Amino acid sequence: MAILVPGVKSILRKSSFHVPKGYLAVYVGESERKRFVVPISILDEPSFQDLLCKAKEEYGFEHPMGGLTIPCKEDIFIDMTSHLKIF
Template sequence: MAIRLPGVKTILRKSFFHVPKGYVAVYVGESEKKRFVVPISVLNEPLFQDLLCKAEEEYGFHHPMGGLTIPCGEDVFINMTSHVNSLI
C-alpha cells in the first residue's frame, strides 16, 4: 500500500527503480527506510534544505540505502512535505 500525498509519491516494488521526470527519490525513516519520490521543486525550500543539511552531517556522501537518505522519522517527513507543498 502506498501513501498518497500531493506532490509526494511512494513507488510500489514492481516499479521501484522508476523515478518520473522532475522528481527525485529519497529514503526516509529511522529504522526501516521507506522510499519516497518528491518533486525537485521542493529541494530549494528552506524546510527541505534543513533536512538535506542533516543528511550531510549524518551521512556525508555515504548513504546506506545507495540513494539520498533523510535522517528523520517518516511522520516528520510527511508533515514537512505536506507543509512545503501547500507553499508551492
C-alpha cells in the same frame, strides 16, 4: 513500493525504481526506511534544505543505501512535505 509526495497520498505501483521526470527518490526513516518520490522543486524549500544538512552531517556524501537518505521519522517528513507549496 514508493510513495509519491505531491499531496502525500498517491502511491506509485509501477516499478519500485521508476521515478517520473521532475522528481527524485529519497529514503526516509531512522531505522526502517521508506522510499518517497518528491518533486525536485522541494530542493528549494528551506525546511527541506535543513533535512539535507542533517543527512549530510549524519551520513556524509556516501551512504550504503545508495540514495538520498533523510534521517527523520516518516510522519515528520510527511507532515513537513504536505505543508510545502512545491507544485
